[in-house]
Amino acid sequence: MDHLDALEAESIHVLREAFAKLDKLAVLWSLGKDSNVVLWLVRKAFFGHVPLPVMHVDTGKKFKQMYDFRERYSREWNLKLIVEPCPPIEQMDPTLPPAARSAARKTAGLNAALAKHGFQGLIAGIRRDEEGTRAKERYFSPRGIDNRWNLKDQPPEFWNQYMTSFPPGTHVRVHPLLHWGEIDIWRYSQREGIPLIDLYFAKDGKRYRSLGDEDITFPVASNAATLDEIITELETTKVAERSGRAMDHEAEDAFERLRAEGYL
Amino acid sequence: MARPSNRTSLRIVIVGHVDHGKSTLVGRLFHDTGSLPEGKFEAIKAMSERRGMPFEWAFLMDALQAERDQGITIDTAQIQFKTEKRDYVIIDAPGHKEFLKNMVTGAASSEAALLLIDAAEGVQEQSRRHGYLLHLLGVKQVAVLVNKMDLVDYSADRFGAVAQEYRDYLHDLGVTPNCFVPISARSGDNIIELSRKMPWYQGRTVLGALDDFEPGAQPVELPLRLPVQDVYKFDERRIIAGRIEAGSLKVGDEVLFSPSNKTATVKSIETWRVPNPPADASAGMSVGITLTEQIFVERGEVVSHVKDAPIESNVFRARLFWLGQAPLLPGNRYTLKLNTSETEVTVQSIDKVIDTSDLSSAAADRVERNAVAEVVLRARGLLALDEHHRCAATGRFVLVEDFQPVGGGIISMEGYPDQRALVTRRATNLTAVGHRVSAAARSLRNGHKGGVMWFTGLSGAGKSTLALALEERLFAKGYHVYVLDGDNVRGGLNANLGFSPEDRAENIRRVGEVAALFSDAGFLVISSFISPYRSDRERARAAAPEAFHEIHIKASLAACEERDPKGLYRKARTGEIREFTGISSPYEEPGAPDLVVRTDLLAVEECLSELVTYVERKFAPDL
Ligand SMILES: Nc1nc2c(ncn2[C@@H]2O[C@H](COP(=O)(O)OP(=O)(O)OP(=O)(O)O)[C@@H](O)[C@H]2O)c(=O)[nH]1
Ligand SMILES: [Mg+2]
Numbered sequence: 001m002d003h004l005d006a007l008e009a010e011s012i013h014v015l016r017e018a019f020a021k022l023d024k025l026a027v028l029w030s031l032g033k034d035s036n037v038v039l040w041l042v043r044k045a046f047f048g049h050v051p052l053p054v055m056h057v058d059t060g061k062k063f064k065q066m067y068d069f070r071e072r073y074s075r076e077w078n079l080k081l082i083v084e085p086c087p088p089i090e091q092m093d094p095t096l097p098p099a100a101r102s103a104a105r106k107t108a109g110l111n112a113a114l115a116k117h118g119f120q121g122l123i124a125g126i127r128r129d130e131e132g133t134r135a136k137e138r139y140f141s142p143r144g145i146d147n148r149w150n151l152k153d154q155p156p157e158f159w160n161q162y163m164t165s166f167p168p169g170t171h172v173r174v175h176p177l178l179h180w181g182e183i184d185i186w187r188y189s190q191r192e193g194i195p196l197i198d199l200y201f202a203k204d205g206k207r208y209r210s211l212g213d214e215d216i217t218f219p220v221a222s223n224a225a226t227l228d229e230i231i232t233e234l235e236t237t238k239v240a241e242r243s244g245r246a247m248d249h250e251a252e253d254a255f256e257r258l259r260a261e262g263y264l
Numbered sequence: 265m266a267r268p269s270n271r272t273s274l275r276i277v278i279v280g281h282v283d284h285g286k287s288t289l290v291g292r293l294f295h296d297t298g299s300l301p302e303g304k305f306e307a308i309k310a311m312s313e314r315r316g317m318p319f320e321w322a323f324l325m326d327a328l329q330a331e332r333d334q335g336i337t338i339d340t341a342q343i344q345f346k347t348e349k350r351d352y353v354i355i356d357a358p359g360h361k362e363f364l365k366n367m368v369t370g371a372a373s374s375e376a377a378l379l380l381i382d383a384a385e386g387v388q389e390q391s392r393r394h395g396y397l398l399h400l401l402g403v404k405q406v407a408v409l410v411n412k413m414d415l416v417d418y419s420a421d422r423f424g425a426v427a428q429e430y431r432d433y434l435h436d437l438g439v440t441p442n443c444f445v446p447i448s449a450r451s452g453d454n455i456i457e458l459s460r461k462m463p464w465y466q467g468r469t470v471l472g473a474l475d476d477f478e479p480g481a482q483p484v485e486l487p488l489r490l491p492v493q494d495v496y497k498f499d500e501r502r503i504i505a506g507r508i509e510a511g512s513l514k515v516g517d518e519v520l521f522s523p524s525n526k527t528a529t530v531k532s533i534e535t536w537r538v539p540n541p542p543a544d545a546s547a548g549m550s551v552g553i554t555l556t557e558q559i560f561v562e563r564g565e566v567v568s569h570v571k572d573a574p575i576e577s578n579v580f581r582a583r584l585f586w587l588g589q590a591p592l593l594p595g596n597r598y599t600l601k602l603n604t605s606e607t608e609v610t611v612q613s614i615d616k617v618i619d620t621s622d623l624s625s626a627a628a629d630r631v632e633r634n635a636v637a638e639v640v641l642r643a644r645g646l647l648a649l650d651e652h653h654r655c656a657a658t659g660r661f662v663l664v665e666d667f668q669p670v671g672g673g674i675i676s677m678e679g680y681p682d683q684r685a686l687v688t689r690r691a692t693n694l695t696a697v698g699h700r701v702s703a704a705a706r707s708l709r710n711g712h713k714g715g716v717m718w719f720t721g722l723s724g725a726g727k728s729t730l731a732l733a734l735e736e737r738l739f740a741k742g743y744h745v746y747v748l749d750g751d752n753v754r755g756g757l758n759a760n761l762g763f764s765p766e767d768r769a770e771n772i773r774r775v776g777e778v779a780a781l782f783s784d785a786g787f788l789v790i791s792s793f794i795s796p797y798r799s800d801r802e803r804a805r806a807a808a809p810e811a812f813h814e815i816h817i818k819a820s821l822a823a824c825e826e827r828d829p830k831g832l833y834r835k836a837r838t839g840e841i842r843e844f845t846g847i848s849s850p851y852e853e854p855g856a857p858d859l860v861v862r863t864d865l866l867a868v869e870e871c872l873s874e875l876v877t878y879v880e881r882k883f884a885p886d887l
Contacts, residue, residue: 001482001548003272003351012550013493013507020494020563020604045505047552048536049498128342132327135341138369142667152330152338156365156587156669158372158401161601161662163669179353181344192537240301252311253329 004188008041011176013160014139015045015123018174019052021164022121025174026053026082028110028264031066032211033185033196034125034177039077040194041176042123055082055122057109059102061213069197084113099216099246100254107262111147114171123174124264129181131242133256141173142166147262149173173264182209182241183234190227201225209241218244273344273351274479277371279398280380281388282359285411287337289380289449290356291321293470296456299345300324321450325356338363340370349475359390364397364634365587368672371398376405376477378470379430383422383446384415387429389621395430396620396636397585399437400674402656406434406441407473413462414448420464436623442476443468482547486510487572488519489650489658491603492565496552503534503552504561506604509657512546513553513567521565522648523576525684528555557799560770564605566648566658574648574658575677576684579612584673585636588665592631592639598671599664600641602649609663612640639673651677706786707885710744714786715883716779716808717875720795720854721817722846723832724824726863726871730817731792733868734875738788743879746782748775748791763843769800776804783811788883796851813882815875816857819864821846 001009018025027042027050029035042050056070074081086109092101114122128135138154140162155163166172177185189196199208199219206219207230220239224230255263278286291308294300304324311332312320325341326332337358345352357370371377377398381391398406408430416422427444434441445454446465453459456471468476488511496503513519517530533542534552545551553567566574586592592611600609615638617628631637652659652674663671707713717734719727731747738745754761758774761767772795782789795801805812824846825833836844843849859878861871 006272006548009507009548009550016493016505016550044536045550046496046498047501047503047534051498129344132325132341135325135327135343136339151328154339154366154369156369158369158669158672159660159662161669163664163667165664165667167667179342238300238302240303243303252314256327256329 004184004191007180007184007188008044010179011038011041012045014162014174014176015042017162017164018121018123018140018176019046021162022172022174024117024119025121025123026055026117026119027123028125029054029056029070029079029081030125030211030264031056031062031069031197032125033189033200034127034180036194036196037180037185037188038123038125038176039079040192043077050077050079053080053082053117055084055113055117057084057086057106057113059086059106059109059213061102061215063197063199063211063214065197065199066211069195073195082113082117084109084116087112097250097254100250100258102213102216103258103263104261106264107258110264111262114147119171120166121172121174123176125177126175126264127177127180127182127185129241131255133259134178137175137178138162139175139178140164141175143171143173143262145169147171149260149262151256151260183231186227186231186234190231200230202229208244210245212245216246218246220244271346271351272479273353274376274474274477275353275355275374276474276477277355277357277374277377277398277403278380279357279367279371279377279394280359281382281385281390281394282336282361284359284380284382284385284388284391285449286359286380287322287325287356288320289378289409289411289447289455289470290343290354291324292449292452292455293354294324294343294345295321296452297345297347297471336360339366342370347471347475350479352474357394359394361390361393361634364393365669367394368397368401368585368587371403372401372672374401374403375480376407377403378407378409378473379441380409380411380449381426381430382412382415383410383419383426384412386426387433391430392433393620393634395434395439396437396618396623399439400583400585400636402660402674404439405477406439407468407470407477408434408441408444409449409470409473410444410446411449413446413453414451418446418448418453418459418461420446420462423465433623443473445470445473483510483655483657484512484546484548486547486655488513488568489574489603489655490551490553490567491605491658492521492561492563492567493604494563495561501534501554502558503554504567505550505552506567507550508545508547509603510547510655511569512544513569514544518570519555519567520570520573521559521561521567522574522684523646524561524565525576526559526561527570528557528559530554531556558769558797560767560773564603566603573684574650574655575682576646576648577677577680577682578644578646579640579642579680580647580649581615581638581640581676581678581680582661582673583636583638583676584631584663584671586631586633586671588633588668588670591633592637592671594629600643600647600661601664602647602661603658605647607643607645607647609641609643612642614639646683649675651675703784703786704886710786711885712743712788712883713811713885714783715788715811715813716783716804717788717790717813717815717879718779718795718801718804719790719792719815719817720801720857722819722821722824722851723794723844724827724829725817725819726868727792727794727817729868730861730863730871730875731790733872734879735790737872737876738879743788743883744786745788745790748779748782748789748793750793753778769797772797772800773803776800776807779804780808780811783808788879794845794851796845796849798852798855801854813858813878814854815878816854816860818860818862823864
């Protein structure tokens with residue numbers, strides 16, 4: 001087994017645990033590179049099938065290419081797609097800095113969708129290497145009443161035994177990609193031929209490394225126009241992946257607060 | 265082409281007493297090897313200034329506000345790192361006793377550890393406890409870093425004294441550390457190159473110690489262990505899914521399921537989007553297999569080969585670490601998570617509690633939080649398990665109480681037998697004991713032999729009609745006769761079974777066993793089940809080999825569908841009923857039935873007289 005095989009086997013194990021133990025389970029699909037890998041791994045884990053709903057919590061502010069991608073692949077991959085909206089920005093806490101306020105919409109949309117569908121488990125494609133609080137995440141991360149993450153008192157998780165039962169009124173986030181790195185995502189997408197939105201590939205000296213809402217995500221300077229070039233770029237770059245995400249930089253604790261409230 | 269990445273990552277945990285400099289070391293290591301992302305150094309500087317403190321390297325890993333404000337690591341964090349030699353995952357664990365559960369979370373998956381000891385403070389409580397837990401968690405490679413050498417004037421003597429004390433401790437545990445390195449994490453001494461401040465030390469740097477660790481190999485040489493995670497029936501395949509924890513398997517292998525003790529043959533290894541389906545698989549892989557036989561298996565069982573199977577027992581000894589808020593007490597019940605099974609266990613006894621500071625042990629009536637103890641746990645049913653020293657992955661478990669993991673432990677069977685042999689022997693004994701009343705004596709008194717008329721055929725072929733009519737006819741003739749019919753049995757004996765393929769197989773297996781018992785008791789049993797699978801009927805025959813008569817109640821599918829007495833075919837055609845035999849799931853015709861009754865060609869009365877003639881011929885007592 002090589003490195004990618006090992007990453008894949010671990011993710012499949014996590015997905016199968018979630019599927020075996022959680023009755024109402026959905027995969028979150030942000031249309032980005034990570035959640036496309038998650039969907040791919042779901043199909044690997046379940047031998048070509050996607051036996052659970054796929055939910056896109058839609059801010060309504062995504063790039064057009066992302067919506068096109070959603071339409072095309074939800075059909076091609078035969079997904080049970082659920083699209084849930086986010087509330088208008090005016091309803092969000094006005095004391096938040098602009099990008100954080102915008103991100104809060106997504107949390108509110110997610111929480112509303114949770115309440116509507118009664119999901120016990122949400123599969124999300126976050127990775128430890130993206131940012132400091134994610135580096136502390138569990139594969140199975142319990143969320144309390146109000147969907148809050150108690151990041152100061154997480155349950156222990158060891159020997160591949162995950163917390164798969166929860167008090168009523170709470171849910172769990174399942175993170176099958178936690179141990180992957182950004183470059184692994186690209187190498188795996190290349191190896192498996194996973195489709196990707198073309199915004200990731202450089203045009204006129206710029207490309208997106210991470211895709212969020214159109215108004216708060218910015219491209220980075222890059223000439224990497226192919227998968228090979230992206231991988232080569234990532235082998236040497238020192239620029240953080242989320243440097244183009246405005247909300248990560250507004251205040252030292254901005255992102256931690258967002259995540260404690262339920263942001264991915 | 266971009267360079268393919270087949271460098272696997274080595275997982276390193278950083279442990280030691282609170283404040284001994286673990287997170288600082290990680291920050292410094294990243295900086296000195298040029299691994300910090302752009303702008304991170306400046307960001308850490310700003311964070312430190314905002315808090316009015318000197319530059320704090322620990323802020324790279326201590327990402328939570330509470331951690332930064334209090335200068336303490338609360339939860340384990342993982343970060344990727346690479347050297348010329350290989351890739352690493354660095355796992356920074358907290359040192360405070362309060363967060364031992366998080367230290368365990370980080371350490372349990374590691375292949376090697378860096379254990380830090382503050383040169384000024386010397387060996388402390390958690391230095392020892394962490395060393396002990398590494399050993400218990402199975403982390404075999406350790407390098408000991410004596411940190412903050414700047415606070416002891418880079419004294420060789422002080423380094424020697426601290427190193428000696430800890431070496432002795434590890435020695436008593438049976439652990440030999442890879443090396444001892446004197447460092448100053450904050451000022452970067454002996455991290456990536458040898459420091460001029462300690463010319464007396466010419467050993468490894470931290471980076472050298474890292475590169476000296478050996479990657480852990482998957483246990484492919486051990487006996488096969490594949491805990492079943494799930495059984496899928498998304499399409500025509502029935503796939504048993506799980507991750508191989510040890511050993512390997514290949515297509516054609518005869519495998520054993522434990523604790524149910526069933527055997528089957530591996531028909532295929534299933535994949536998705538792999539050009540050539542593999543013929544074998546080994547430890548570390550998440551796989552799916554299909555079997556040649558339809559046997560009832562479920563999540564929680566362990567697949568092995570028949571030889572070198574796991575132990576079966578309902579009681580075992582464990583060395584455990586306790587993380588629960590409330591103490592562990594004898595008689596308490598917990599949920600045991602072992603491989604993919606979950607079972608309730610009771611604490612039968614606490615044999616001793618181990619003091620990790622001096623490794624002494626003493627009898628105790630309770631195990632307090634963060635303590636290590638030896639206990640005996642008992643379950644109601646049999647568990648499939650291994651001794652930890654033989655197979656780590658299937659020889660350890662987690663205890664859960666009120667949705668929280670409260671402890672973990674490793675299994676030893678010292679003083680307890682493997683019960684697999686016992687179970688098997690007991691079954692043999694039942695036959696061996698025998699009855700004082702012989703089959704011949706029974707048939708003489710009854711006027712006929714006992715036996716099973718096993719009716720098989722499509723829904724609507726006339727099995728029930730003929731079974732009930734035959735029962736009535738034979739009863740009138742003085743036979744001890746009884747019909748076992750689908751719906752009746754499902755109301756009681758098989759009330760816990762549904763209609764999945766595995767449940768159907770189990771339904772038939774039980775009916776076969778019951779029919780065999782009736783037959784043994786001298787009865788003539790008429791069983792009336794579709795029983796579509798050959799392998800199921802063969803198993804039923806095996807339960808009463810001499811007395812079993814396979815009767816094919818035969819009508820064409822078209823005729824059955826035309827009759828459709830319960831309207832089931834119509835529902836199957838519209839998809840309202842799924843997996844309906846003959847329509848959406850197979851009916852395997854008998855290869856060599858003892859009798860075929862063509863209900864689509866003969867009238868009921870004619871069928872009946874064929875059956876009565878058959879019974880009279882076959883069930884007459886031997887004179
Ligand atoms: N003088 C000196 N101070 C150090 C050195 N290494 C770390 N420190 C200081 O020791 C304090 C604790 O360091 P941390 O890295 O947070 O310790 P830790 O082991 O990660 O602590 P926990 O994770 O909370 O257990 C900080 O103030 C560091 O600056 C060193 O080599 N010399
Ligand atoms: Mg720390």
